[in-house]
Amino acid sequence: MTWISKLATAVGLVLLAHSCYSAQEFSSFQVLRASATSQPTLSTLPVDITIETIAALLITTLGLVLGTQQLKPIQWRVWAGKVEREGRDGPQSSSDEPGNNFIGNPFRFLESRPGFVDIRRQRKNFGDWARVGGESK
Template identity: 50%
Template sequence: MTWLSKSITSLGFLFLAHACYSAHEHSALHSTSTATLSSLTSHGPAASAVASLPIDISIETVVAIFTICLALVLGTPELRPIQWRVWAGKIEREGEKGFMNGDGEVEKDYVGNPFKVLESRPGFVDIRKQRKEFAEWVREGGDLATAPKS
């Protein structure tokens, strides 16, 4: 995450904490006022009116959640290609510079050239060539000292 997305996320969490505190205070004040009303009436408990949350607290909550979501989306790293050949091509072209995160550090799963193993392996065995050498060896007498090397 970059410093911008971290700061926007922090601001969103601050708004969300304030909205939660305001909602708690509103419910506490509403329960206190309802208890006072019921004690003042002599005809039993007062009809409980359902008090909804004020619109400013609801708007603050929605804005805080939207701000947090936006900041988290802005802070996500770039998606990697799904195809192996595209990803490996990017590694060969860009090297470590292509895998820097927002803080300027190389990502921990960067392994370098993924084709290094394929480029350093021995070549394929040519069976036809070996069969031809063996047939010539047998025609010449098949001496073990002059056997063809595989």
């Protein structure tokens, strides 16, 4: 989390705690007033406490959202392409740690199987064949 997100989360939590305390104090004051006058009072929470609570929740949510990590790709081909571009060394930043069993290219096992068709090599061979005019060797 960056310092901005930590600050926003802290400020939001302090505001939320204050609004909860204010609501509790207002509630206890209403009970005290009802017992003194022996008339039931049905009053709603003041608008300033309600606004403070909503603002505190929004600020806290903003701080938490700003502090989250970057989302990982959902599609396998996007993730595999990213991993393949990064090579055996893996991601360079510490936030993208893949774990202990990181092997680099996720398709390496499939490409090393005996009898597996190497599409890239076939595409290169076809490109070479098409450049020379499509003549058989």
